[in-house]
Structures are given as structure tokens and as C-alpha cells.
Amino acid sequence: MQSFWRRNKGFVVFSLILVVLIGFASHTAGQRVYPSRLEGIIMQGLAPFSRASTVLVQRINGFVHNLRGLFVLRARNFELESKLAALQMQANLLVESERENQRLRDLLDYKEANPTLALKLAKVINIGQNPWQQELVIDQGSKHGVKINTPVITHQGFVGRVYEVLPTCSKVVLVIDSRGPIAAQVQETRVRGTLEADPDRPGMLRLIRLSREAAVQPGYAIITAGTAALNLPKGILVGYVESVEPTADGLQLEASVRPVVGFDSLEDVLLVLNAGEQ
Incomplete structure (x- = not known):
């Protein structure tokens, strides 16, 4: 306590004098219309402090107002960002739904354009990651009429054939696999x-x-020739010739063909259930 008094003695004395002067001026000013000379001197002396305190109070009020506005603005921004994220999610879902609908429309149009083929829609549930075995798994099996060598196509062209059948799913070897x-x-x-x-x-x-x-x-289309042993229908587009070169021995030609199907992005395929009858 004594150390506080020693450090702040001057400030405390000044504050007490200031309070006394303000009290005196207020008391005497209430008894007359015009302030006395002493009161005028006191008021003039206190004027800078009064102005400074007024400015300080205004600045504090402005700071509090701005701070309150900042909190309101941040809350509003958070609300808007949440709404924007929700709208973006809805937009993405709509885009994905439209793309799926377009894929299904393409497959349905192909099915209607080829009434002689007994086509069944299947979902791709897995695409193999082994670079030496190009295959995928579909959600249709023996319970759905799928058999070994059932051809698999899309509205774009030939995909491959079924090589393993389970009750509710099947494995398909792609045409770009060495086994196909x-x-x-x-x-x-x-x-x-x-x-x-x-x-x-x-x-x-x-x-x-x-x-x-x-x-x-180059540019010529390559189609399936039809093979009874593999139940392969004839005339399904596979790809287009990119180049033609003679073999190493020079006795034959060999054509490089780019497939029309994007195997990495397959999501829906068609199974040709009556291929052996074509």
C-alpha cells in the first residue's frame, strides 16, 4: 500500500484537487446565472480535459460499435458460407443425377434401336487395379441369367465378356486384356x-x-465379326484404326486400333443375353 502511494502520490493529489474544483464549480454555478471569475478559470482549465474525455468516449463508443458490427458481419459471413456450401452440394448432386440420367438414356436408346438383342442393364461395382489383368465386376450373376462368355457392351461399343459367374455378380475380362x-x-x-x-x-x-x-x-472402323463359340454378336463397334504397319517379317500387316470405350470410367454396361442366337 505504501509503495502504491509513493508511486502514485502526485496523480492521487491531482485527482483529489480536480474533484474538489469540479464539485465547487458545480455547487456555486447552481446558485447564479453566470459563473464567477474563479469558476470561469476552473472551467477554462478543465476544458482541455473535458474535450479529451469527450473524444476518448466517442472513440471508445466507435470502437465498441465497430467491434459489434464485426461480430455481426462474421456471423453473417458464416451463415452465407454455409448456405453457399449447401447450394454447391445441391448443384453437384443435380449435375451427377443429370449425368447418370444421360448415361441411362443412352443405354435405353441403344436397347430400343437394337430390338433383336436381349439386353440387360448392369452396374459396374468394381474396376480391377491390376495392370496385368484388365477386368471389372458387375452386379448381375447367374440368378439374373448371366453365363460364361456373355458379351458386355455399352452404347459406344464392345467392352468384353464374362469369364466368371457368381449368383449375384460376375467378373468381366475387358477386350484390352491379353485374355480377351x-x-x-x-x-x-x-x-x-x-x-x-x-x-x-x-x-x-x-x-x-x-x-x-x-x-x-487409318480411320476405318473395327467391329466384332461374330463368334459362336464365344456367343459374340456381329457388328458391335470396337474401335478405329490409328495406323497400319507391316509385321517384322514383312509377310503380313498389323493395324493399331484405339478402343471407343473409356474403360476407366465405366459405370453402367449392357449384357447381351441372347448373343448365341444372333
Whole structure:
């Protein structure tokens, strides 16, 4: 306590004198219309402090007002950001729904355009990650009429064939897998060959066993030739020729073919259940 008095003695004395002067001025001012000379001196002396205190109070009030406004603004921003996030989520769901509807419309249109094919819709539930085995799993199995070698297609073209069947799901080997060679032909010239995975270019195909005189050139369409043993229907688009080169021995031609189906993004496919009857 004594140390406080020693440190602040001057300030305390000044404050007491100031309070006494203010009290005196207030008391005497209430008894007359005009202040006395002493009161005028006191008021003039206190004027700077009064102005300073007024400015200080105004600044404090302004700070409090701005602080309150800042809190309100932050709360409003948080509310708007939450609403924006909800709207963005709804927009994404609408876009995804529209894309799914478009895929299903494309498959339905293909089904209606090919009434001779008994087509069944299937969902892709898994795409294999093994680079040496290009395959996927669908949600249809033996309970749904799926059999070994059932062809799998989309509205774009040929995907592959079923090689393993379980009651409620099946495994499909893709045409770009080394296990999935098929008989194919050039749509424009009807030239036949064997279409297989290109071992040097993953994701690509090559049409082999073409004679030196085979009429094949870049841009030609490659379609399935139809194979009874594999229940493969005829005329399903597989891809387009990118280039044609002679084989190493120079006795035959070999065509590089780019598939039309995007295998990495498959979500829905069609099963050809009556392929053996085509």
C-alpha cells in the first residue's frame, strides 16, 4: 500500500484537487446565472480535459460499435458460407443425377434401336487395379441369367465378356486384356483378322493376321465379326484404326486400333443375353 502511494502520490493529489474544483464549480454555478471569475478559470482549465474525455468516449463508443458490427458481419459471413456450401452440394448432386440420367438414356436408346438383342442393364461395382489383368465386376450373376462368355457392351461399343459367374455378380475380362482376343473385321472393307491387346501399348488393341493386300487404313472402323463359340454378336463397334504397319517379317500387316470405350470410367454396361442366337 505504501509503495502504491509513493508511486502514485502526485496523480492521487491531482485527482483529489480536480474533484474538489469540479464539485465547487458545480455547487456555486447552481446558485447564479453566470459563473464567477474563479469558476470561469476552473472551467477554462478543465476544458482541455473535458474535450479529451469527450473524444476518448466517442472513440471508445466507435470502437465498441465497430467491434459489434464485426461480430455481426462474421456471423453473417458464416451463415452465407454455409448456405453457399449447401447450394454447391445441391448443384453437384443435380449435375451427377443429370449425368447418370444421360448415361441411362443412352443405354435405353441403344436397347430400343437394337430390338433383336436381349439386353440387360448392369452396374459396374468394381474396376480391377491390376495392370496385368484388365477386368471389372458387375452386379448381375447367374440368378439374373448371366453365363460364361456373355458379351458386355455399352452404347459406344464392345467392352468384353464374362469369364466368371457368381449368383449375384460376375467378373468381366475387358477386350484390352491379353485374355480377351476376339474375331473382328474392318467395317468398310469386311477384311477379317484377330483383335487382341497390344502388349507394347497398354489400353490399345491391334488387329493381326492381315494379308499384305488387306484393305485397311487409318480411320476405318473395327467391329466384332461374330463368334459362336464365344456367343459374340456381329457388328458391335470396337474401335478405329490409328495406323497400319507391316509385321517384322514383312509377310503380313498389323493395324493399331484405339478402343471407343473409356474403360476407366465405366459405370453402367449392357449384357447381351441372347448373343448365341444372333
